[in-house]
Amino acid sequence: MTDLQNLLYEKFGYRNFRPGQENVIRSVLQGKDTIAILPTGTGKSLCYQLPSYLLNGITIVISPLVSLMEDQSSSMRRNGEKRVAALNSFLSFQDKNRILSQIHLYKFIFVSPEMLLQRKVEERLKQLKLSLIVVDEAHCISQWGFDFRPDYLRIGEILGRNRPPVLALTATADLKVIDDITKYLHMEMPVMERHSLDRPNITYVVEQMASDEKTAWIESRLEQTAGPGIIYVASRKRADELASILSRKGFSAAAYHAGKEQVDRSLIQEQYIRGEVEWICATNAFGMGIHKDNIRQIIHEHLPNTMASYIQEVGRAGRDGKPACAVLLYAPEDENITRFIIQNDMPDRNSVLHYTEWLQAGKSLTDAAAMAGMSETAQRVVDFYLSQMPVEEVCTSLDELRKNKEIDLQKMLEIVHSQVCIRKKILNAFGERYDDSRKQCCSICGLTEMDWLWKVASTEPQRKMTYAWEERIDVLLGI
Amino acid sequence: MELSSLILFMVSKMNGERSKNACLHIFRGKKSSQTLQDVQYFNLKPFFSVLSKLDAETYETHLYRLLADGYVKEADGRLYVSKTGLQKVKELDSCYFNGWDYRGNEIVFFHRLALAIQTISYFKEGIKSFMPIQTDREVQLFVKGMARHLPLENKEFPRKIGGELKNALQASGMKDRQKLIIVSRLSGFSITGRTWDQLAEELQMSPLSVYLEFIEGLHRLLDVIHEERDYPFLLQAAEGVKSSLYLTDSADQTRRLFAKGMNVEEIATVRRLKLSTIEDHFVEMAINDKTFPLTDFVLSKQVNEVVLKVEELGTRRLRMLKQEFGELSYFQLRLILGSKLGGGK
Ligand SMILES: Nc1ncnc2c1ncn2[C@@H]1O[C@H](COP(=O)(O)OP(=O)(O)OP(=O)(O)O)[C@@H](O)[C@H]1O
Numbered sequence: 154m155t156d157l158q159n160l161l162y163e164k165f166g167y168r169n170f171r172p173g174q175e176n177v178i179r180s181v182l183q184g185k186d187t188i189a190i191l192p193t194g195t196g197k198s199l200c201y202q203l204p205s206y207l208l209n210g211i212t213i214v215i216s217p218l219v220s221l222m223e224d225q226s227s228s229m230r231r232n233g234e235k236r237v238a239a240l241n242s243f244l245s246f247q248d249k250n251r252i253l254s255q256i257h258l259y260k261f262i263f264v265s266p267e268m269l270l271q272r273k274v275e276e277r278l279k280q281l282k283l284s285l286i287v288v289d290e291a292h293c294i295s296q297w298g299f300d301f302r303p304d305y306l307r308i309g310e311i312l313g314r315n316r317p318p319v320l321a322l323t324a325t326a327d328l329k330v331i332d333d334i335t336k337y338l339h340m341e342m343p344v345m346e347r348h349s350l351d352r353p354n355i356t357y358v359v360e361q362m363a364s365d366e367k368t369a370w371i372e373s374r375l376e377q378t379a380g381p382g383i384i385y386v387a388s389r390k391r392a393d394e395l396a397s398i399l400s401r402k403g404f405s406a407a408a409y410h411a412g413k414e415q416v417d418r419s420l421i422q423e424q425y426i427r428g429e430v431e432w433i434c435a436t437n438a439f440g441m442g443i444h445k446d447n448i449r450q451i452i453h454e455h456l457p458n459t460m461a462s463y464i465q466e467v468g469r470a471g472r473d474g475k476p477a478c479a480v481l482l483y484a485p486e487d488e489n490i491t492r493f494i495i496q497n498d499m500p501d502r503n504s505v506l507h508y509t510e511w512l513q514a515g516k517s518l519t520d521a522a523a524m525a526g527m528s529e530t531a532q533r534v535v536d537f538y539l540s541q542m543p544v545e546e547v548c549t550s551l552d553e554l555r556k557n558k559e560i561d562l563q564k565m566l567e568i569v570h571s572q573v574c575i576r577k578k579i580l581n582a583f584g585e586r587y588d589d590s591r592k593q594c595c596s597i598c599g600l601t602e603m604d605w606l607w608k609v610a611s612t613e614p615q616r617k618m619t620y621a622w623e624e625r626i627d628v629l630l631g632i
Numbered sequence: 633m634e635l636s637s638l639i640l641f642m643v644s645k646m647n648g649e650r651s652k653n654a655c656l657h658i659f660r661g662k663k664s665s666q667t668l669q670d671v672q673y674f675n676l677k678p679f680f681s682v683l684s685k686l687d688a689e690t691y692e693t694h695l696y697r698l699l700a701d702g703y704v705k706e707a708d709g710r711l712y713v714s715k716t717g718l719q720k721v722k723e724l725d726s727c728y729f730n731g732w733d734y735r736g737n738e739i740v741f742f743h744r745l746a747l748a749i750q751t752i753s754y755f756k757e758g759i760k761s762f763m764p765i766q767t768d769r770e771v772q773l774f775v776k777g778m779a780r781h782l783p784l785e786n787k788e789f790p791r792k793i794g795g796e797l798k799n800a801l802q803a804s805g806m807k808d809r810q811k812l813i814i815v816s817r818l819s820g821f822s823i824t825g826r827t828w829d830q831l832a833e834e835l836q837m838s839p840l841s842v843y844l845e846f847i848e849g850l851h852r853l854l855d856v857i858h859e860e861r862d863y864p865f866l867l868q869a870a871e872g873v874k875s876s877l878y879l880t881d882s883a884d885q886t887r888r889l890f891a892k893g894m895n896v897e898e899i900a901t902v903r904r905l906k907l908s909t910i911e912d913h914f915v916e917m918a919i920n921d922k923t924f925p926l927t928d929f930v931l932s933k934q935v936n937e938v939v940l941k942v943e944e945l946g947t948r949r950l951r952m953l954k955q956e957f958g959e960l961s962y963f964q965l966r967l968i969l970g971s972k973l974g975g976g977k
């Protein structure tokens with residue numbers, strides 16, 4: 154056994170590394186910038202946690218979602234690592250100051266990109282001895298950075314020249330995204346550990362139907378096939394609506410989206426992980442980083458914007474290695490709905506020109522944006538570009554972006570209309586080859602030997618146990 | 633309990649005096665002088681800050697329902713209650729909010745309680761690290777501090793806490809449904825709390841109504857915790873939750889020094905203020921704070937005698953009372969009047 158393996162067992166209780174982990178860890182320990190592209194659920198978090206114990210300094214983890222950050226930091230605390238702090242914009246002023254003043258006492262600091270950009274945080278971090286900088290879900294630099302997280306694009310600038318090695322982690326990156334990661338994080342000849350993003354135990358299914366048939370399809374699917382599962386929908390409103398339809402029919406279902414208060418989100422997640430709720434109707438707020446090992450099905454009621462987000466969401470399934478199924482429901486009008494959603498927020502040439510004119514006329518940023526009819530998100534993107542290049546180039550870049558989004562959408566549509574193996578299409582979309590054939594592959598290759606999916610006898614939905622209030626206290630406290 | 637009923641009640645109090653957003657500001661606990669005056673003047677303190685996150689859209693939906701049903705009328709931008717509305721107000725179930733005292737802090741109390749219960753529940757099973765239902769670090773640190781003084785390893789401890797919680801809920805006089813709502817929001821080792829949506833479905837109510845009953849229940853519970861001294865664990869979780877904002881700033885500083893264990897004279901010295909000023913602060917505290925420890929200053933026998941005398945004489949005039957109770961100082965008399973009878977003359 155190697156020393157690393159010993160440490161793996163000692164700190165995490167695992168005997169063996171999963172494919173890719175050890176290479177990534179060694180590269181990090183050698184002080185090299187590293188990009189690790191490992192499929193969803195392989196254990197990318199361990200790729201920075203383990204080497205951190207061998208480096209004497211602080212590890213910074215830049216993470217795109219607050220919920221993801223909270224999850225990771227509390228699960229580390231639960232596993233006995235108490236020197237973890239999470240800095241995000243949801244912290245109260247006092248909390249933030251308390252953490253910042255004691256920051257040298259921590260070993261792992263999770264931070265959101267917008268926090269990193271705050272002068273106070275930046276200065277404090279500069280005084281520390283950093284040994285590793287991790288960018289989790291690094292594809293966001295490309296996928297979201299342009300979109301509504303321009304902050305991600307500035308990480309490289311903030312880190313400056315004199316910095317420790319950077320480790321970028323993601324499950325989904327094609328060559329273009331890898332380029333962006335390298336460029337925006339100012340990485341120098343990064344070591345690349347790239348594994349196929351294929352998840353062999355996931356079966357892909359596309360079902361074509363009319364929009365108004367989807368609810369009924371989902372109902373009968375839940376009746377006949379195995380959970381637990383996640384049903385991804387396009388909006389918060391739809392998540393609430395579908396969850397209440399399903400629970401009224403006696404299914405164990407709940408809604409999850411960013412509009413719910415924090416406690417309710419934790420409750421749903423906890424109920425789901427414990428198996429007290431079987432189906433979650435969710436927006437894309439429930440996804441990245443969520444870890445429950447026995448999810449059997451992912452159903453998409455709408456067409457996701459990009460292949461990357463589709464893979465992320467589908468990647469929640471089958472993390473125990475057992476078979477799982479991903480179904481995409483498609484109605485012809487979905488194409489235009491999704492196109493509208495993704496193009497709607499993109500400022501066009503005219504509004505950019507108006508915006509800069511208003512600015513020159515002395516208007517404030519917000520006023521100018523309002524008058525040019527740009528959303529806040531759009532404004533942030535445009536501001537970022539304007540700080541980097543002349544107006545004309547900004548317009549060209551935005552046109553370029555719009556084209557890219559359309560290309561992303563086309564790739565999703567290719568899957569929907571595919572006449573050949575869906576798995577092949579997906580892998581090709583990320584620049585991977587796939588010429589295999591296997592059982593339980595996809596709805597094109599054929600869905601034989603899927604017995605595991607069907608319920609043996611259609612089980613009566615269980616009526617939830619209800620307690621009187623006094624009983625509930627007894628159960629809570631184990632008396 | 634419906635939001636529209638609360639709005640109707642509030643409109644009936646402010647009848648024609650205020651525009652339609654006045655209620656919204658009160659629900660949200662807006663700290664503008666207008667709103668603060670409104671709640672005092674129209675006796676709407678109980679509703680202050682009861683729904684701090686109420687959005688304008690929800691508020692308007694409920695208001696329009698009242699307008700459509702003819703219970704409320706709008707004229708010149710002001711809201712009036714109609715005849716049928718007035719009738720309806722009389723039929724409303726009574727409710728018992730105490731928003732003025734708690735100002736949204738009841739939620740802080742509940743978050744602490746929830747995390748403390750979760751901790752006790754897991755410790756009972758010998759599990760010392762778990763996914764906390766509360767991610768707020770402020771709450772986590774508070775409960776950590778609390779837990780340091782709790783006998784978590786004691787086998788009988790969970791039973792004791794369970795008993796205390798049951799008694800307090802019982803004593804609060806809330807409906808059984810409210811007790812269930814409150815208890816259902818708690819999580820433990822073998823059971824996870826229910827979301828608002830789930831409770832709404834189970835109880836066949838709107839999520840907002842569930843939430844209002846929850847808040848009202850918490851206000852009742854907190855009042856009981858503060859008034860009676862039988863709930864040490866709950867009182868600990870309620871630390872600092874009761875607003876002291878109704879004290880003047882100066883009185884509040886005095887209160888804090890008193891809480892640290894200083895007596896009247898010491899506080900006067902430290903603050904370099906006249907003794908009489910500090911005494912005024914204590915009287916202010918006695919009037920406003922139901923937990924004011926009156927018996928630190930007078931015997932409870934004396935308190936009873938004074939209260940009886942006031943009833944007998946039908947007066948609160950200090951001079952007259954002083955003649956009756958020569959052994960008590962003016963300061964002591966004022967404290968008794970303040971604490972028991974809301975002040976003297
Ligand atoms: N070497 C290992 N052996 C066994 N289990 C492991 C190993 N490494 C990690 N795991 C476990 O795998 C699970 C998934 O890990 P993790 O959440 O880090 O995945 P991820 O690659 O970040 O996935 P995602 O792309 O969805 O974020 C965790 O429960 C983790 O403890």
Ligand SMILES: [Mg+2]
Pocket residue numbers: 197198442
């Ligand atoms: Mg991850």
Ligand SMILES: [Zn+2]
Pocket residue numbers: 573574575576577594595596597598
């Ligand atoms: Zn196939």
